[in-house]
Amino acid sequence: MAILAEKYFSAIVSCQVHKSVSVIKNKLTEEQMRMFKTTPFGPLLDVDLVFNGQHFHHFLLREVTDANLDVISFNILGKKDLNDKDSSCKDVENAFEKSTFINDEDAVKVALTLFIKMVMIGKDKKIQFDVKTFGVVNDPEVFRHYDWSAIFFKRTLNSMKTIMHGKKEAHETKKVENAHYASYYRIEGFVLAFELCSFISISL
Template sequence: MIVLAEKYFPATVACQVHKIAPVIKKKLTEEQMRLYKETTFDPLLDIYLVFNGQLLHHFLSREVVDANPDIISFNIIRKKVTFSYEDFNLITGLWPTKETVERETSGERVRELILGPKNPNRKDSSCKDVEIAFENFNFTNDQDAVKVALTLFIETMMIGKDKKTQFVSNIFGIFDDHDVFVHYDWSSLFYGRTLNSMKTIMRGKNEAYDSKKAKGDHYASHYCTK
């Protein structure tokens, strides 16, 4: 979404961040937390993010066209500033693996463990449903506890899903297959989602601002990013 300089507009930006880390830390035992810390996602569990919506809006308003579709660039103080895949990996530490393990996985075992058998007459579970089940479940297997914790972290924080939306149980299958999980290209998945969100989140916002500005000189647009 490229915004012309004469079309810049004020906005209040919120960030959909779910505080799942405290839930995971409270639930996992010392041994389970040790196993969690051996995974790729350990450093991210303790990151404290301070979201600056005004700064993000400032950057997004100044996006410039770039020939490379895999990056996003901005005009900041008359200089081209670029955010790339390498920048994303430096920040998150989620560097791609040298090789991936391609095979079909199933999340049914772990899904049924935590949520019970599927009921055809009941709607699919939401992220909040899985979070509650995780908090209340009495795990007898440390590996299973970590698998559910990791899946929750991915679904609610990294992917940024609303807690009311459907939980994608297929991710259970990735964590239930150790080789697939260890060699999974998480960095490409999350960077792709981040880049797509940054490039599309402003769509329609300028038009919405123009149509509502007549209500008052101090009107500011509002939107939420993931």
């Protein structure tokens, strides 16, 4: 289904997934990597899927209103597709890269916290780092039973449902000054899960 001209605007879309994954992979030793891969997030470290910003942007341009706040809907090919304190995140990531860990368990716990914050939740690196996640990861029992899926789902859904607000109007304003202007925005949450679902939906 074609996008109506009055709804379309060009944009560059990014997410944090691959940047932070590379940091973690380069930092952890072989033993620390083995320990990381025994956690629920281990298999996700090797997901071979490249984030496609334009693909994501074109889906968001086709969003249609849905009364259910826990659902985001798109009009694809004429049909509706449902899918049911002071340190910044960047400071913590830099400290992780530069640190020398004498304990493998500590290294893996910090790596897990970074993975959750930067890859699964998709935090802006300039935002203050919430240390509460350290507490959850530090307690094996709490970590194992924590409702991560609900957090990641809500984070991704909220980002997708709100990120386009005002973008078209801002784009038109900037385009008056520069005809080749392209908007920029960054999606939060674990966007690769949605991207995979969208590829499956299109192929059906």
